[in-house]
Amino acid sequence: MVKLSDIGNHSRNIHLSADGESRSALMARFDLAALDSLEAEISLKPEAAGIVATGRFTASLAQYCVASDEPVPAQLDEPIHIRFVPEPVVGGEIEIELDADDCDTMFQEGQSIDLGEAVAQSLGLALDPYPRSPNAEAVLKAAGVKSEDEVAPTGALSGLKDLLAKK
Template identity: 30%
Template sequence: MTPDAGSTLPLHRPIRVDEIKLRGSHITVRAEAAELAGIARMLDLPSVESLEGRYVLTRSGERVKLEGEIKATLHQSCIVTLDPFPVSIAVPLKLDFAPDAPENPRRKSDDKDDGKIDIEVRLNEDDPPEPILDGGIDLGAVTLEFLALALDPYPRKPGAAFAEPAPEEPPESPFAALSRLKRGE
């Protein structure tokens, strides 16, 4: 997320990295009523009743490790009946943060520059750390991101089932009618 994106989000809880204790800081992010309404609009939900993130942040130099859980109660609209129904979500999360490093300039080689870009992909490595922007982390943005990822993209109300309409009898073929006339039926 960009630094400007945090100010447009309905939940904004910045924390400075230098305020995080080396042995760990326990932080709770709880959305207020006005924020809950904004979150529901942002995520296109009928309502969000509660949203809370409980985190433990530990610092090692300029790097930060976040562990915690997000809990939410909300209503989603059923894709079959379009009726809102209650949903409870609990999402554990672990993230690493590091200062945002400037992009490395492309190495110049002795070979002729042919405009090609080499990309190295390492499959069995952990994800890179999230960037620390302007010396801080927006725990509100983290909470919203993981809530959005936890939502069922095709929510179905318990017991709701899509009933396929019964197949209609195909109309009688004109040749079948001629065949009956020929037989004298």
């Protein structure tokens, strides 16, 4: 947690490194086989619309293969661009104008911002939703699952491939 008073009107650079307890909690949260390291370099800059956090995070991890349940190692190096804004008052509404190139928005927690949670959410978004080990195809084939090449189109779309090939 970073207090807003510690940021003031100046930019501030922060280095975060997840300890063993935090990595274990993130492994459980994201169903990871391993999380050997998670580090972030973040610059906090006050703006009229809130505090903007920009930087990068790196992670060395392993996810479970969706087919074989084997660990699939991964190295992540991803950008972070998040705007922290005050949480709206109860019953009130907050309107935030975003365009396609804008950054993600998170709410401040009182007079602080939770950079650890911001990095954790960024990690969750960067994970491969369907990690596959090199053995995945063999495991699926042994289980009787047909590959996309083996499945023949049926029904109303069966002639579409041939029709498109003629063009």
